[in-house]
Amino acid sequence: xxxxxxxxxxxNVIDNPEALKRFLEEFAALQGAKxxxxxxxxxxxxxxERLELKVQMVDxxxxxxxxxxxxxxxxxxxxxxxxxxxxLQAAGCxxxxxxxxxxxxxxxxxxxxxxxDYGFVGDxxxxxxxxxxxxxxxxxxxxxxxxxxxxxxxLLNCNADSVASAIALGAAEIAPADLVFCFEKNGVxxxxxxxxTLIREITSETYAPLKADGIVSKGMIPKIENALKAVEKxxxxxxxKHSENLLNEIGTTIK
Amino acid sequence: xxxxxxxxxxxNVIDNPEALKRFLEEFAALQGAKxxxxxxxxxxxxxxERLELKVQMVDxxxxxxxxxxxxxxxxxxxxxxxxxxxxLQAAGCxxxxxxxxxxxxxxxxxxxxxxxDYGFVGDxxxxxxxxxxxxxxxxxxxxxxxxxxxxxxxLLNCNADSVASAIALGAAEIAPADLVFCFEKNGVxxxxxxxxTLIREITSETYAPLKADGIVSKGMIPKIENALKAVEKxxxxxxxKHSENLLNEIGTTIK
Numbered sequence: 001x002x003x004x005x006x007x008x009x010x011x012n013v014i015d016n017p018e019a020l021k022r023f024l025e026e027f028a029a030l031q032g033a034k035x036x037x038x039x040x041x042x043x044x045x046x047x048x049e050r051l052e053l054k055v056q057m058v059d060x061x062x063x064x065x066x067x068x069x070x071x072x073x074x075x076x077x078x079x080x081x082x083x084x085x086x087x088l089q090a091a092g093c094x095x096x097x098x099x100x101x102x103x104x105x106x107x108x109x110x111x112x113x114x115x116x117d118y119g120f121v122g123d124x125x126x127x128x129x130x131x132x133x134x135x136x137x138x139x140x141x142x143x144x145x146x147x148x149x150x151x152x153x154x155l156l157n158c159n160a161d162s163v164a165s166a167i168a169l170g171a172a173e174i175a176p177a178d179l180v181f182c183f184e185k186n187g188v189x190x191x192x193x194x195x196x197t198l199i200r201e202i203t204s205e206t207y208a209p210l211k212a213d214g215i216v217s218k219g220m221i222p223k224i225e226n227a228l229k230a231v232e233k234x235x236x237x238x239x240x241k242h243s244e245n246l247l248n249e250i251g252t253t254i255k
Numbered sequence: 256x257x258x259x260x261x262x263x264x265x266x267n268v269i270d271n272p273e274a275l276k277r278f279l280e281e282f283a284a285l286q287g288a289k290x291x292x293x294x295x296x297x298x299x300x301x302x303x304e305r306l307e308l309k310v311q312m313v314d315x316x317x318x319x320x321x322x323x324x325x326x327x328x329x330x331x332x333x334x335x336x337x338x339x340x341x342x343l344q345a346a347g348c349x350x351x352x353x354x355x356x357x358x359x360x361x362x363x364x365x366x367x368x369x370x371x372d373y374g375f376v377g378d379x380x381x382x383x384x385x386x387x388x389x390x391x392x393x394x395x396x397x398x399x400x401x402x403x404x405x406x407x408x409x410l411l412n413c414n415a416d417s418v419a420s421a422i423a424l425g426a427a428e429i430a431p432a433d434l435v436f437c438f439e440k441n442g443v444x445x446x447x448x449x450x451x452t453l454i455r456e457i458t459s460e461t462y463a464p465l466k467a468d469g470i471v472s473k474g475m476i477p478k479i480e481n482a483l484k485a486v487e488k489x490x491x492x493x494x495x496k497h498s499e500n501l502l503n504e505i506g507t508t509i510k
Contacts, residue, residue: 051305070334078333079325082402082410086356090408096358101341103351103395134393140358147337153345155337 001136001175003236004033008164011041012184013243014080021087023182026246028091033136033175035167036095036143038084039160044075064119064157072157073099076145085143095141100148101155103131106166108148108156122148122156124163127170136174161223165230172234179235180251181223182243187252188224190215202254204228227254256391256430258491260289263419266296267439268498269335276342278437281501283346288391288430290422291350291398293339294415299330319374319412327412328354331400340398350396355403356410358386361421363403363411377403377411379418382425391429416478420485427489434490435506436478437498442507443479445470457509459483482509 007027013019027036048055048071056063064072081097088095100106108122135142144167146160161181168179188210190197202210207224210216216224227238231254241251262282268274282291303310303326311318319327336352343350355361363377390397399422401415416436423434443465445452457465462479465471471479482493486509496506 051302073337074329074333076333077337078329078331082328082332082354082356085354086404086410087408089356089359089404089406094359095356097354097356099337099340099352101337101344101350101352104344104349134389138389149341149344151344153342155341 001033003176003178004035004136004171004174005030005178005180006035006037006164006168006171007180007182007246008037008039008160009182009243010039010160013182014038014041015043019243020084023243023246024084024087024093025091026244028088028093029247034141035132035136035171036084036088036141037160037164037167038076038080038143038145040072040076040146041080043080044072047071047075058116058118061118063117064121066120069120069155069157073147073155076157077147081143081145088141088143093141094139095143096135097143097145099145099155100158104128104149104151105131105142106144106148106163107151108158110150110154110156120154120156122150122158124148124158124166127166129170129173132167132170133174161226165226165235168230168235168238169233172236176236177234179227179230179238180246181227181238181240182246183240184242186242186245186250187240188216188220198250199252202228202252204232224254231255256288258287258431258433259391259426259429260285260287260433260435261292261419261423261426262289262435262437262501263292263294263415264437264498265294265415268437269293269296270298274498275339278498278501279339279342279348280346281499283343283348284502289396290387290391290426291339291343291396292415292419292422293331293335293398293400295327295331295401296335298335299327302326302330313371313373316371316373318372319376321375324375324410324412328402328410331412332402336398336400343396343398348396349394350398351390352398352400354400354410355413359383359404359406360386360397361399361403361418362406363413365405365409365411375409375411377405377413379403379413379421382421384425384428387422387425388429416481420481420490423485423490423493424488427491431491432489434482434485434493435501436482436493436495437501438495439497441497441500441505442495443471443475453505454507457483457507459487479509486510 426432
């Protein structure tokens with residue numbers, strides 16, 4: 001394999017049927033071996049509300065109790081994953097949907113309940129790159145939800161960005177791996193209101209001044225720092241771009 | 256491969272967590288290449304009720320409208336499939352959950368809307384035995400829900416018994432295939448109240464008098480006739496047995 005592209009999409013694409021359809025067509029057209037990781041979107045929250053599940057929050061973070069785990073498993077690993085897979089099949093891409101439990105692809109460890117018990121939430125432990133290799137070599141495109149398992153029969157809800165990074169690292173054991181995070185902007189902008197101020201490239205050297213100057217701020221900080229970490233560990237590049245720019249060069253690449 | 260065993264479980268096992276756990280441990284212990292097909296159970300109905308979806312019936316049969324399709328996709332291809340896969344992984348069986356869309360494993364055709372439009376309901380069209388072979392040869396146990404796709408991006412709810420038969424026929428292209436239907440009795444009984452009156456074997460020759468005498472009646476008629484058809488088309492044997500008897504010989508075998 002010449003290279004593997006791992007693409008992550010989040011709620012902004014998933015919640016918009018037309019954007020999703022366009023994205024899936026572009027993703028299907030992406031050349032070479034590839035893997036898709038999808039997040040959740042608002043559907044799980046809406047379903048939990050309709051089922052009148054009590055939302056428990058600690059420090060602004062939601063607790064994944066058993067009822068919530070069932071809902072996210074239904075929505076992420078079921079409805080969204082199968083709709084995405086069926087959409088990719090229709091676009092000519094031989095997709096195959098996976099949770100971490102499927103083929104024991106990804107195991108996670110339940111997060112330490114001390115000091116705060118977040119419930120059925122996990123952190124990635126191990127990605128089976130052998131399984132990824134066999135699927136990719138068979139012409140199959142794996143499509144991951146962020147529902148993983150602990151290997152002992154318990155499903156765990158994980159952060160989809162972290163899943164994408166871990167899978168890109170697993171892919172890097174097979175071939176040079178490029179990771180693409182799709183979101184609702186063109187990339188890191190010097191002026192958040194002006195798309196023409198896109199920063200094309202960030203390295204560990206150029207990152208510090210960007211952070212110090214407040215150009216990289218808020219939610220972008222963990223994104224870039226995770227990207228730098230992934231690159232340090234062996235992912236060839238991480239690009240942050242708009243979901244509509246998948247097939248062109250517009251975006252911020254972290255190397 | 257020496258042989259492939261295809262096992263189908265339905266709601267009576269799925270709805271009972273302890274029966275399901277016992278079954279999954281026995282299934283994990285089953286020797287040789289194997290495939291599991293699971294039906295739905297009452298959870299989808301309960302969820303549809305809690306979401307206050309209107310159940311539309313025609314001639315005693317439920318219409319699968321878009322809302323119902325989403326619910327069965329969530330429950331069958333999501334929650335149940337992933338819980339079964341995680342349970343098998345915990346029992347040491349390398350399971351991988353599939354809908355028909357995954358890897359384009361099984362395509363279905365939407366049922367003719369004339370004279371009655373049952374909605375998003377499909378009949379099996381094609382099983383990709385090449386994919387089954389690659390998974391089985393890789394030591395993976397496919398676990399199918401009955402959610403299939405039409406290849407054009409539409410998911411379709413199918414009858415799980417028919418899915419099991421179609422997959423057994425696909426498996427028969429790879430190796431001798433034995434199909435096992437688990438249900439809540441030991442098999443076909445001469446006296447439905449007496450487990451000791453089990454009929455051990457039915458063939459196309461012995462079936463006619465059993466039907467004429469009313470020993471095979473009601474819901475058992477389509478089961479046996481589908482089994483005879485599967486055997487005629489190339490499945491080596493079909494056995495109807497209690498889910499607790501998976502690893503022993505108690506059951507009715509149709510040859």
